[in-house]
Amino acid sequence: MPLLAANRVTKSFGGLVAVSSLDLQLEELAIASIIGPNGAGKTTFFNCVAGFYPVDDGEISFDGHLIHHLRPDQIANLGISRTYQNIRLFANMTALENILVGLHGDLRSTWIGAVLRTPATRREEHTAHEEARRILRFVGLQGKGDFLAKNLAYGDQRRVEIARALATKPKLLLLDEPTAGMNPRETQEMMSFIRRLRDEIGITILLIEHQMRVVMGISEIITVLDYGVKIAEGSPRQIQGNPKVIEAYLGRGVTTAG
Amino acid sequence: MLDGGRQEPMTTREIRLDIVRAVRIGLLGGIVFLYLTLVGLVGAFSERPLISGFISLGQTLLLLSMLGVGYVTARLIGSPSAKSAASQSRAILMSSLAGFLSGGILAMLVIVGQRIDVREVFVNATTELYQILTFGRGLPGVWLFPIVSGVAAGVSAATYRLPSKIRSPIVWGLAAIAFFGLFSSLFRTILTGISPGLSPFARLFFAPGEGLTPGGALVFLIFAAGAAASRRFGGQTRFANAVRSKVAARPRMRWLGYALLVLVALLLPQVSGPFLSQVLALVGLYVLMGLGLNITLGFAGLFDLGFVAFFAIGAYTLGLLTSYGPQGLVHIPFWLAAPIAMLLAMLGGLFLGMPVLGIRGDYLAIATLGFGEIARLLVGSDFLARWLGGSQGIIGIQKPCIGRLGSFLKPGVPQECSGIEFVGPQAMYYVILVGVLIAALVAWRLRDARLGRAWMAVREDEDVAQALGINLVGTKLLAYSLGAGFAGLSGAIFATLVGSIFDSSMQLFVSINVVSLLIVGGMGSLPGVIVGALFLIGLPELLREFSEYRLLFYGLALIVMMQTKPEGLWPSATIRRELHAGLEAPNEMDAASADSV
Numbered sequence: 001m002p003l004l005a006a007n008r009v010t011k012s013f014g015g016l017v018a019v020s021s022l023d024l025q026l027e028e029l030a031i032a033s034i035i036g037p038n039g040a041g042k043t044t045f046f047n048c049v050a051g052f053y054p055v056d057d058g059e060i061s062f063d064g065h066l067i068h069h070l071r072p073d074q075i076a077n078l079g080i081s082r083t084y085q086n087i088r089l090f091a092n093m094t095a096l097e098n099i100l101v102g103l104h105g106d107l108r109s110t111w112i113g114a115v116l117r118t119p120a121t122r123r124e125e126h127t128a129h130e131e132a133r134r135i136l137r138f139v140g141l142q143g144k145g146d147f148l149a150k151n152l153a154y155g156d157q158r159r160v161e162i163a164r165a166l167a168t169k170p171k172l173l174l175l176d177e178p179t180a181g182m183n184p185r186e187t188q189e190m191m192s193f194i195r196r197l198r199d200e201i202g203i204t205i206l207l208i209e210h211q212m213r214v215v216m217g218i219s220e221i222i223t224v225l226d227y228g229v230k231i232a233e234g235s236p237r238q239i240q241g242n243p244k245v246i247e248a249y250l251g252r253g254v255t256t257a258g
Numbered sequence: 259m260l261d262g263g264r265q266e267p268m269t270t271r272e273i274r275l276d277i278v279r280a281v282r283i284g285l286l287g288g289i290v291f292l293y294l295t296l297v298g299l300v301g302a303f304s305e306r307p308l309i310s311g312f313i314s315l316g317q318t319l320l321l322l323s324m325l326g327v328g329y330v331t332a333r334l335i336g337s338p339s340a341k342s343a344a345s346q347s348r349a350i351l352m353s354s355l356a357g358f359l360s361g362g363i364l365a366m367l368v369i370v371g372q373r374i375d376v377r378e379v380f381v382n383a384t385t386e387l388y389q390i391l392t393f394g395r396g397l398p399g400v401w402l403f404p405i406v407s408g409v410a411a412g413v414s415a416a417t418y419r420l421p422s423k424i425r426s427p428i429v430w431g432l433a434a435i436a437f438f439g440l441f442s443s444l445f446r447t448i449l450t451g452i453s454p455g456l457s458p459f460a461r462l463f464f465a466p467g468e469g470l471t472p473g474g475a476l477v478f479l480i481f482a483a484g485a486a487a488s489r490r491f492g493g494q495t496r497f498a499n500a501v502r503s504k505v506a507a508r509p510r511m512r513w514l515g516y517a518l519l520v521l522v523a524l525l526l527p528q529v530s531g532p533f534l535s536q537v538l539a540l541v542g543l544y545v546l547m548g549l550g551l552n553i554t555l556g557f558a559g560l561f562d563l564g565f566v567a568f569f570a571i572g573a574y575t576l577g578l579l580t581s582y583g584p585q586g587l588v589h590i591p592f593w594l595a596a597p598i599a600m601l602l603a604m605l606g607g608l609f610l611g612m613p614v615l616g617i618r619g620d621y622l623a624i625a626t627l628g629f630g631e632i633a634r635l636l637v638g639s640d641f642l643a644r645w646l647g648g649s650q651g652i653i654g655i656q657k658p659c660i661g662r663l664g665s666f667l668k669p670g671v672p673q674e675c676s677g678i679e680f681v682g683p684q685a686m687y688y689v690i691l692v693g694v695l696i697a698a699l700v701a702w703r704l705r706d707a708r709l710g711r712a713w714m715a716v717r718e719d720e721d722v723a724q725a726l727g728i729n730l731v732g733t734k735l736l737a738y739s740l741g742a743g744f745a746g747l748s749g750a751i752f753a754t755l756v757g758s759i760f761d762s763s764m765q766l767f768v769s770i771n772v773v774s775l776l777i778v779g780g781m782g783s784l785p786g787v788i789v790g791a792l793f794l795i796g797l798p799e800l801l802r803e804f805s806e807y808r809l810l811f812y813g814l815a816l817i818v819m820m821q822t823k824p825e826g827l828w829p830s831a832t833i834r835r836e837l838h839a840g841l842e843a844p845n846e847m848d849a850a851s852a853d854s855v
Contacts, residue, residue, distance in 0.1 A: 071724070073724045073727050073728055073729050073730065075725075077727045081725075081726070088722045093715070100711055101712065101723065101726055101728070102726050104711070107708045111707070114710075115703045
């Protein structure tokens with residue numbers, strides 16, 4: 001059974017059909033990409049999976065649960081976490097606090113426990129801080145935990161965002177353009193980091209990406225969207241040679257000429 | 259103008275530009291003068307001396323405006339770094355010109371006012387006012403005011419241009435006179451309250467009635483100037499540094515400071531007399547409400563302009579539960595009724611929070627504003643008058659009693675208390691103090707806990723917070739209901755303090771007060787709530803005779819705060835770093851070592 005399965009998902013805004021009857025299956029421990037020209041509906045699909053948008057039609061199942069009618073927090077607690085195209089950190093909280101927010105769903109202490117400062121609450125706070133530091137080290141930001149998120153360098157902000165997503169202990173991680181704005185070296189680091197996430201922690205990864213080098217380099221399966229419709233799906237090699245994909249990206253004229 | 263050493267000789271164009279600036283500031287200053295006098299501030303304040311026999315508060319106000327004109331001009335003309343005599347004298351000259359002009363505008367008011375009666379429009383343009391403005395000389399003395407104004411502005415500019423180690427003692431000395439003069443009766447009461455033996459000592463400094471004695475003013479001037487000077491010159495001595503590092507290093511020293519603070523808080527109403535206790539109690543009630551709203555607005559970022567609704571729920575619940583008047587229902591003791599009132603207010607918070615869950619930002623403020631008004635209209639309505647008394651209110655609220663509370667006999671007769679009964683603000687102050695301590699503890703503990711982080715995350719970006727698994731409904735409703743609970747407790751104590759409760763107490767102004775005190779004190783900051791309440795509630799209460807100008811004071815305070823210190827008087831760490839980004843990057847070494855632990 002696939003980890004994530006979208007079945008005929010449709011989402012439109014007014015008259016604009018952003019995602020149209022999309023089927024998508026994602027096996028556990030895969031690294032998959034969704035690509036397509038701007039406005040193809042990639043991020044809209046992410047937002048549907050994460051529960052930001054209610055779907056108009058179709059269903060999405062994750063790990064044996066139907067999730068398309070759930071709230072984002074419920075979906076997050078089932079094990080889907082995400083990052084954003086334009087980084088959305090809690091800018092005025094420290095890096096460590098950002099990660100601690102990610103651990104929220106894992107913690108059990110109640111507000112009454114916090115007011116009374118019960119031993120259980122204190123213990124839990126202590127382990128949560130340890131865990132947050134461990135995650136910070138894992139993403140290579142040791143020593144930067146007390147920096148405000150907004151004062152971190154761009155690449156570090158991306159890492160904090162991923163660290164925060166990891167703190168929710170996801171089974172599936174949705175990465176929306178993780179290498180946007182990065183130089184080639186940073187991009188390379190990010191690619192090997194994404195592989196580590198899968199290989200070391202066992203997280204399934206679905207990413208939206210524009211840099212073809214990244215897409216072709218790490219994806220095992222690629223889904224191509226154009227105007228909300230899936231036009232191709234397959235391994236990087238299959239996609240590279242697909243005339244429909246070339247047409248969507250470069251326009252009809254070029255295809256006929258080529 | 260040519261002896262400026264390194265400085266280039268002035269061109270006529272530059273001189274003309276300076277004159278234009280000075281004239282502009284002078285005219286603006288004149289408008290401020292006109293405003294202050296015609297609105298009645300100068301007249302009202304003139305009845306109260308600052309230094310007895312020397313200067314009245316009204317004159318102080320005018321003097322301050324003159325100094326302000328000089329200060330502004332001196333800041334705008336010539337760069338302050340240019341130390342040459344030419345640039346100094348130019349700034350002073352221009353400031354005098356500006357001061358003279360603004361004074362001149364006021365002199366015109368006097369001249370016009372002598373011929374035409376403008377009182378039909380400006381009620382405050384009285385002959386007494388003209389007497390003040392002409393220093394009691396009538397029309398022949400009309401030229402005095404512009405000259406005084408010019409001189410004052412020039413002196414102010416000259417002072418501004420002085421090096422800071424000379425300037426700051428002067429400024430502090432004058433500020434001390436203004437401060438102690440303004441609150442002279444307060445300090446006199448406290449001094450005599452501590453021990454009647456101190457009263458001759460107090461008479462030495464504080465004039466009978468209001469204001470300082472000239473000798474007292476001199477002493478305060480010297481002391482404050484001396485303190486400021488020693489801070490400037492002696493602040494870096496080895497001894498001072500040693501003390502400072504000791505205090506910083508030893509938490510025990512800090513605890514000593516806290517203990518002293520607690521002692522002052524405990525003893526204050528004992529020495530301050532009934533009037534000041536009343537003020538303190540009111541400040542305390544607002545602190546309690548402020549701590550509540552600080553959770554809703556400061557922590558979770560949920561704007562609530564209808565906070566008075568929860569205050570009303572608390573007050574009316576307590577009234578119904580404890581009153582021996584016609585509205586009383588069950589006659590239980592205060593100690594039982596107050597928690598019930600608090601719980602009901604929390605339920606109210608949940609109930610009112612639910613419909614506005616999806617509303618954000620400004621819209622939320624408008625929606626909650628409506629709730630506050632609904633609450634006020636409901637408690638005053640004929641519809642509920644049978645239970646809540648309508649505009650008759652609930653009267654005869656039983657005082658709290660430690661000891662045995664006698665049983666209820668018949669309406670209109672208070673229950674007998676055999677033990678300590680909390681009557682009046684001096685006693686109720688302690689009840690309020692306990693409430694404030696509980697609220698502060700709850701807020702402080704929650705801020706650093708899982709829930710506090712969730713609130714902060716919701717305030718920063720609620721979509722992302724939700725996508726990280728935070729249940730928005732639960733988190734927001736908790737913020738509403740905890741905040742509401744403390745407002746309810748405040749209302750309950752208020753009802754007991756006053757002994758009755760009326761719909762007229764549930765004004766929109768209460769909500770606005772609470773929001774304002776958070777803004778002034780510093781959003782999200784616990785000590786800020788206390789500072790804000792002292793400043794916005796305590797100060798106007800102490801200056802009761804000027805209560806007409808209370809809103810003016812509020813508006814001014816808020817504008818000045820937003821302009822100069824948007825983070826508040828005592829900002830929370832978070833807000834401080836929000837507004838001063840990058841200045842407070844932590845020491846990397848520390849962070850790294852903390853991390854390796």
